[in-house]
Amino acid sequence: MKNPENFYQLTVNLLNERGVKLSDIEELVYGLQKAYIHPLTHEAMQESIHKILQKREVQNAVITGVELDKLAEQHKLSEPLQSIMEKDEPLYGCDEVLTFSITNLYGSIGFTNYGYIDKVKPGILKWLNDKSTGRVNVFLDDLVGAIAAAAASRLAHTNPDLEDDSIYSSPKNED
Numbered sequence: 001m002k003n004p005e006n007f008y009q010l011t012v013n014l015l016n017e018r019g020v021k022l023s024d025i026e027e028l029v030y031g032l033q034k035a036y037i038h039p040l041t042h043e044a045m046q047e048s049i050h051k052i053l054q055k056r057e058v059q060n061a062v063i064t065g066v067e068l069d070k071l072a073e074q075h076k077l078s079e080p081l082q083s084i085m086e087k088d089e090p091l092y093g094c095d096e097v098l099t100f101s102i103t104n105l106y107g108s109i110g111f112t113n114y115g116y117i118d119k120v121k122p123g124i125l126k127w128l129n130d131k132s133t134g135r136v137n138v139f140l141d142d143l144v145g146a147i148a149a150a151a152a153s154r155l156a157h158t159n160p161d162l163e164d165d166s167i168y169s170s171p172k173n174e175d
């Protein structure tokens, strides 16, 4: 598979197959940027998500992480990884590390955005973290959070009216 558009489509298909729609990611982007960009249009958010998903390092991270989630769900991994994945052990950490290539795309804002939604777990992230579904989403929750964080950071960097300080302040503390 050498056509870049095929990798993009494969990535979108994998996310859909695992229950994540691009509109779910857009909702996360909106939550991250609504206080800073006016107006924040669907088109701008969709374009930003599209640009992030076109990057090979993002596609590679999604392909790798989702594959491990699926293998764990099918009980096909060797021990101790199978048990670690089933328990979603908090100290495993490789799921967060895999997302660095995504959160790194648009500078340090990507890290702060990712850290914020990883902690709060809004929208689709709450569902992905629901262990009662019997599904294994050890990597997917971090990948989705990182894609949204990077898309939001890209919007911040491409908005000429945005002042740097406002990126780091909480929406609640805005005057």
Ligand code: MG
Pocket: 095, 096, 137, 138, 139, 140, 141, 142
């Ligand atoms: Mg995780």
